[in-house]
Amino acid sequence: MSPTAALITASFCRRVLKQSYFLHRHHRRRLHSVIEYPLTHPIYTIWASNTSLGKTLVSAGLSMSFLSSSSAPFNSKRFVYVKPVQTGFPDDSDSRLVYRKFSEFFTYKPLPFSVFASNSVLKASSPAANAVLRNGMAGGSLRTEAFGAEVIEKGGNFGGGLENVHWYEERKLRGSESNETESFPASQIVCKTMYAWKEAVSPHLAAEREEAIVGDAEVLHMLKRCLGNGLIGASSNTEDLEVMCVIETAGGVASPGPSGSLQCDLYRNSCGDGRLGGISGTISAYESLKLRGYDVAAVIFEDHGLVNEVPLLSYFRNRVPVFVLPSIPTDMSDDLMSWFDKSQMIFTSLKDIMLSNFQKRMQRLHDMPKKACDIFWWPFTQHKLVPEEKVTVIDSRCGENFAVHKSCNWISQQFDACASWWTQGPDANLQIELARDMGYTAARYGHVMFPENVYEPALELAEILLEGVGKGWASRVYFSDNGSTAVEIALKMAFRKFLSDNKVLLDLVNADVNGRCLDLKVLALQGSYHGDTLGAMEAQAPSPYTGFLQQPWYRGRGLFLDPPTVSMSDDIWEVALPQKMQSGKSGHECLSFNSRDEIFKRSRDGSDLASLYASFILQELHSLSDSNGLSHIGALIIEPVIQGAGGMQMIDPLYQRILVRECKYRKIPVIFDEVFTGFWRLGRESAAEMLYCQPDIACFAKLMTGGIIPLAVTLASDAVFEAFTGDSKLKALLHGHSYSAHAMGCAAAVKSVKWFKDSNTNMNLISESRSLQELWDAALVSQISLLPAVHRVVALGTLCAIELLAEGSNAGYASTYASSLLKNLREDGIFMRPLGNVIYMMCGPCTSPDICRSLLEKVYDRIQEFGLHKDESAVFAA
Numbered sequence: 001m002s003p004t005a006a007l008i009t010a011s012f013c014r015r016v017l018k019q020s021y022f023l024h025r026h027h028r029r030r031l032h033s034v035i036e037y038p039l040t041h042p043i044y045t046i047w048a049s050n051t052s053l054g055k056t057l058v059s060a061g062l063s064m065s066f067l068s069s070s071s072a073p074f075n076s077k078r079f080v081y082v083k084p085v086q087t088g089f090p091d092d093s094d095s096r097l098v099y100r101k102f103s104e105f106f107t108y109k110p111l112p113f114s115v116f117a118s119n120s121v122l123k124a125s126s127p128a129a130n131a132v133l134r135n136g137m138a139g140g141s142l143r144t145e146a147f148g149a150e151v152i153e154k155g156g157n158f159g160g161g162l163e164n165v166h167w168y169e170e171r172k173l174r175g176s177e178s179n180e181t182e183s184f185p186a187s188q189i190v191c192k193t194m195y196a197w198k199e200a201v202s203p204h205l206a207a208e209r210e211e212a213i214v215g216d217a218e219v220l221h222m223l224k225r226c227l228g229n230g231l232i233g234a235s236s237n238t239e240d241l242e243v244m245c246v247i248e249t250a251g252g253v254a255s256p257g258p259s260g261s262l263q264c265d266l267y268r269n270s271c272g273d274g275r276l277g278g279i280s281g282t283i284s285a286y287e288s289l290k291l292r293g294y295d296v297a298a299v300i301f302e303d304h305g306l307v308n309e310v311p312l313l314s315y316f317r318n319r320v321p322v323f324v325l326p327s328i329p330t331d332m333s334d335d336l337m338s339w340f341d342k343s344q345m346i347f348t349s350l351k352d353i354m355l356s357n358f359q360k361r362m363q364r365l366h367d368m369p370k371k372a373c374d375i376f377w378w379p380f381t382q383h384k385l386v387p388e389e390k391v392t393v394i395d396s397r398c399g400e401n402f403a404v405h406k407s408c409n410w411i412s413q414q415f416d417a418c419a420s421w422w423t424q425g426p427d428a429n430l431q432i433e434l435a436r437d438m439g440y441t442a443a444r445y446g447h448v449m450f451p452e453n454v455y456e457p458a459l460e461l462a463e464i465l466l467e468g469v470g471k472g473w474a475s476r477v478y479f480s481d482n483g484s485t486a487v488e489i490a491l492k493m494a495f496r497k498f499l500s501d502n503k504v505l506l507d508l509v510n511a512d513v514n515g516r517c518l519d520l521k522v523l524a525l526q527g528s529y530h531g532d533t534l535g536a537m538e539a540q541a542p543s544p545y546t547g548f549l550q551q552p553w554y555r556g557r558g559l560f561l562d563p564p565t566v567s568m569s570d571d572i573w574e575v576a577l578p579q580k581m582q583s584g585k586s587g588h589e590c591l592s593f594n595s596r597d598e599i600f601k602r603s604r605d606g607s608d609l610a611s612l613y614a615s616f617i618l619q620e621l622h623s624l625s626d627s628n629g630l631s632h633i634g635a636l637i638i639e640p641v642i643q644g645a646g647g648m649q650m651i652d653p654l655y656q657r658i659l660v661r662e663c664k665y666r667k668i669p670v671i672f673d674e675v676f677t678g679f680w681r682l683g684r685e686s687a688a689e690m691l692y693c694q695p696d697i698a699c700f701a702k703l704m705t706g707g708i709i710p711l712a713v714t715l716a717s718d719a720v721f722e723a724f725t726g727d728s729k730l731k732a733l734l735h736g737h738s739y740s741a742h743a744m745g746c747a748a749a750v751k752s753v754k755w756f757k758d759s760n761t762n763m764n765l766i767s768e769s770r771s772l773q774e775l776w777d778a779a780l781v782s783q784i785s786l787l788p789a790v791h792r793v794v795a796l797g798t799l800c801a802i803e804l805l806a807e808g809s810n811a812g813y814a815s816t817y818a819s820s821l822l823k824n825l826r827e828d829g830i831f832m833r834p835l836g837n838v839i840y841m842m843c844g845p846c847t848s849p850d851i852c853r854s855l856l857e858k859v860y861d862r863i864q865e866f867g868l869h870k871d872e873s874a875v876f877a878a
Contacts, residue, residue: 039365039409041243042358043227044297047253047264047285054328056094058300058347059246060101061340062354065347066244067102067115067187076186080245082226083193084219085258086121087250088200089128094248095119095191096169101336102189103171108337112177118170119191122222125212128198129163162195162212194222195258203250207258214258223247244355253285264288265432283315291435293396296320297357298350303327323350365405368393385816392831399428400844400851402831414831415855419798419842422644422676423707427846430755434708437747445743450479451736457746464753465700465713469678469686473694474715478733479741483675484531486699486712487637489735491535493697493720494635494669495520496733500723501667505632520634521624522558523663526578527646528639530673539637543646544813559624559633561617561659564652566599567792567803568785573599575609575652581616596796602692604654613658621662636663637671640687641796644676647813647838648801650794653691660693669720672698675712679703680756680845683772683797696720703845706752711745756845764846775849776800780856787860789867798847800856801840802863812836821866828858 046055063079083095099119106115124132195214197206207213227245249255253264282299289296299316300323301309309324316322323346329339369391373383393405402414416424426434441457448455462477470477478493480486498520499505508518522539529545530536534553537546541560548554562578573593577585589609593599604610624631638656643649660670672695677687681703684690688698697720701712724733739745759765764772776795784802785793791805810817815836822832822839832839841855 038228039362039405039411041245042354043245043247044354045247045249047249047289048251054302055248056097057101057328057336058325059094059248060098060105061343061347062244062246062351063098063102063189064105064340065344065351067189068111068344069348069351075242076188077242077244078188078190080227080243081189081191082223082245082247083191083250084195084223084247085203085250085263086193086196087198087203087206089121089124089193089196089198090132092200093121093193093196095121095193099169099171099189099191101340103173104335105337105340106173109341110176111173113175113187114178115173115175116170116188117173117191118168118188119193120168121165121193121196122226123162123194123214124165124167124196125198125206125210126161126163127210128196129165131198132165132167162214165196192226194226195219197258202256203258204256204260216257216259216261219258244351253288264292264294265428282312286316286320291439292432293398293435295357297354298323300325300346300350321353362409365393365395366407368405392826399426399431400424400847404831412829414826414829415851417830417832417841417843417855419844420707422681422842423702423705425679425703425752425756425844425846426706426708427844430706430752430761430846431708433755434706434748434751437751438709438744441743441747447739447742447744449738450740455743457743457750458741461713461746461749461753464750465715468753468757469674469688469698469700470715473696473717474698475718476716476721478714478716479746480712480714481737481739482531482710482712483673483699483701484533484536485737486675486701486714487530487536487539487671487673488533489714489733490637490671490673490697490699491522491539491635492733492735493714493716493723494637494671497669497696497720497723498632498634498667502632519631520557521631523621523633523636523659523668524558524560525638525643525651526560526562527643527649528560528637528673529643529645530637530639531675539635545645559620561620564613564655566650566652567794568596568781569790569792571782571785575599581612584612584615586612600653600690605657607654610654610658613652613655614662617659617662621666633663633666633668635669635671636660637673639673640677641682641690642677642687642794642799645835647803647835648794648799648840650796657691657693660691660695669697670695675699675701679753680772681798681842683775685757685770689770703756704752705745705748706755708752709745709748711742711749762846764849772797772845773849775843775847775852777849777853777856780853780860784856784860784863787863787867789863798843798845799840800842800852801838802859804837804839804863804866806837810837820869821862824862824865825858828862830855830858 046059048055059081063081066079067077069077081095081098086092086094096119099117102115103117197203197210197212199206199209201209249263250257251263254262257263282301286296286299296319298321299312301312302325303309304327309322313322325346326339326342329336369388372391373386373388377383378386389407392402395403395405395411397403397416397420400416400419402416404412404414406412419425445455445457450458458479465477466474478489480489505518524530524539524541526541527543528540529543530540532545534551537551537554538557540546540556541558542554542556544550546554546556562580564578564581565576566573567576568574573596575591575593577591586608589612590604590607591609621633624633636659638651638659639646640656641650641653643651663670672688674687678698678700679685679702681687682690686698688694696717698715699712700715701710704713705711724731726732755761757765759767764775766773775798778795781793781795781800784790789805791803793803794801804818804821806815806817809815813836817837818834818839822834825832830841832841834840839859841852841859843852843855
């Protein structure tokens with residue numbers, strides 16, 4: 001018990017999902033089962049801005065207020081108190097303090113109904129467990145009487161490390177109006193200590209000194225079990241049972257846990273200090289929690305006569321309610337019963353706010369699907385195909401996991417296999433780092449206009465990019481807001497460079513101000529996708545995205561080549577040649593490979609297949625020339641290696657390398673659209689490294705900021721930049737956005753780019769080869785490719801794409817063929833969204849291969865099941 005002041009911020013119950021949030025971070029090697037948490041009852045966490053500030057007294061006070069408001073036997077209540085980490089045990093035991101203070105208060109101010117009270121300790125270090133034995137608290141069975149209650153204590157002998165103590169005590173507190181024949185009280189208080197150490201020091205020190213270290217994953221897994229048991233309990237009838245759960249942390253908001261991780265990166269809620277200096281500590285604690293995505297329900301602290309509530313009320317106005325408890329007696333012989341009684345009105349108000357917040361939040365989550373269907377206009381979505389029950393309610397995310405609210409009032413963890421549409425890369429650690437850096441940047445810069453200005457986040461990012469993805473070829477960085485506009489800028493750059501290199505054409509353009517004498521086209525690939533803005537759409541081949549109903553102005557201003565693709569089918573990597581190339585084959589071309597790595601070898605440059613590719617490309621380029629000589633290829637634009645929106649097609653890198661070579665020979669500027677492929681998406685920082693060639697211009701976005709905020713860049717060579725220099729502003733690149741190089745986006749990108757390429761933060765990085773280790777288990781990928789329901793598989797870097805075997809209307813972008821499969825996978829904890837009959841999984845550059853393996857195992861099982869059902873349907877139809 002602390003005689004000092006106390007202040008509490010109580011985290012809203014739904015934030016038990018935050019346990020799911022960090023369960024991924026530290027428990028990611030055990031993803032084989034779906035992690036779920038109940039939201040049938042409120043769950044809060046109590047924190048402090050420092051240690052010894054009375055968190056436990058507030059927990060005890062809440063227990064008294066909650067159970068005293070019961071109208072039992074007409075309704076039942078259960079108050080659950082969980083102390084995950086306890087040091088100084090057994091001399092200090094917060095769960096026992098709550099248990100005993102409630103029992104004492106019950107005697108001091110009896111309730112009309114009976115209450116069953118229990119306290120237990122699950123695991124302890126050997127020194128702590130042996131101390132229990134020596135003090136006679138364990139080592140047999142002891143029965144005593146206290147407050148008319150029966151107490152049972154059990155224990156055992158202990159060795160080294162963490163021991164299963166299972167020390168337990170219980171009391172039946174008989175109510176003043178309870179029936180003598182009552183077999184089991186309707187209301188209960190359940191107190192638990194999960195892990196205990198003997199030395200009264202910080203948990204990480206106690207765990208180390210007593211050689212009883214417990215990882216964050218184990219702590220959170222045990223917490224999940226305690227929450228489940230506490231909310232459901234032993235009662236068979238829980239329909240009318242009201243439950244409130246409190247989790248109390250150890251020390252302050254940023255105090256380390258047993259593993260050394262900050263507790264604010266594990267749990268939630270906050271306690272503060274009412275003494276001199278406590279205002280600063282309380283606000284700091286509050287802001288630390290908010291920065292990590294915590295919902296803070298209330299702040300409560302002790303009155304030390306310093307009127308600290310005045311500035312705190314001012315600061316927290318319209319944020320959270322602030323409560324002031326009476327001063328706690330300093331006489332250690334005081335049993336605090338009078339203080340608890342005097343504080344009951346405050347604890348009742350606090351309890352009411354917590355319960356009210358819970359009910360409001362539950363109602364909001366319940367209403368979200370209908371409201372979303374009524375007022376949202378989702379992109380790339382046919383609303384008639386998305387009834388209310390199919391809407392996914394996402395309460396939060398951490399790292400790669402969504403916390404999804406289910407209609408049955410559960411929070412379920414789902415791996416975001418869409419990487420939130422290809423942008424996401426952070427693990428839980430990086431997400432917090434990004435939040436911190438963006439908060440700092442917003443406070444320091446807000447937003448400032450970019451032209452003719454310089455500020456640190458933008459400058460540092462530009463320097464990093466030119467030393468990273470642009471090293472060896474780029475000298476300039478042009479900022480924009482998203483991938484599509486980065487492509488628009490790249491096209492303008494390329495066309496100007498082309499004209500600058502062809503003075504005769506430039507003179508022709510200058511003679512005709514409107515430029516109608518010249519028709520500049522792009523050279524691009526079938527299946528390409530470069531964004532949804534009008535210019536970017538003109539640079540891609542006809543597709544479902546460019547049809548008349550989607551873009552009536554579309555003309556397709558380019559020559560669109562049909563490229564050879566590569567994929568694994570039946571355990572063999574094969575090149576599929578387009579129809580036009582088939583007739584030119586000599587029969588000596590190597591089209592099959594034993595491994596994916598063989599496909600990227602430069603030794604293929606002298607192969608018969610390389611000759612076939614070169615011949616085909618030259619033939620296509622010559623076909624564009626016309627009698628007037630007015631049509632010209634002004635730029636080549638490609639997605640290196642993988643075409644994303646085109647169906648996750650892998651283009652033969654040999655073909656793309658030859659295509660780039662031929663264009664550079666003809667002084668056709670080369671654009672690499674790396675909006676999707678850049679920053680380790682395919683296992684390298686830039687996909688250009690996999691082609692062994694460099695562009696003149698390249699576009700980057702998505703993963704560049706870790707996916708936390710939009711930002712894009714277009715990198716250009718010095719020769720491209722020089723095509724825009726001159727004495728007139730009219731020769732400059734007249735393109736820009738109000739939020740060009742916005743400081744928050746640049747700060748996020750600096751952090752993410754550095755994080756992904758540092759082997760100290762990205763454990764998947766193989767420094768010597770500047771590549772990621774293999775994330776997708778090769779044997780499992782091979783097994784999936786052998787399934788009868790699978791047409792092809794591509795696994796590369798963070799991407800694993802699977803095309804299901806389908807025909808007619810079941811194939812293509814508009815297909816709903818995979819709907820039942822994806823529904824089952826979501827039940828398995830994998831959130832996926834298909835590209836027609838192509839399903840894909842995307843992880844981050846830092847994702848553990850163990851997680852990827854777990855995902856593959858689930859996908860394999862579900863596709864196998866999917867194929868069997870389709871076969872049965874076909875037989876039935878026949």
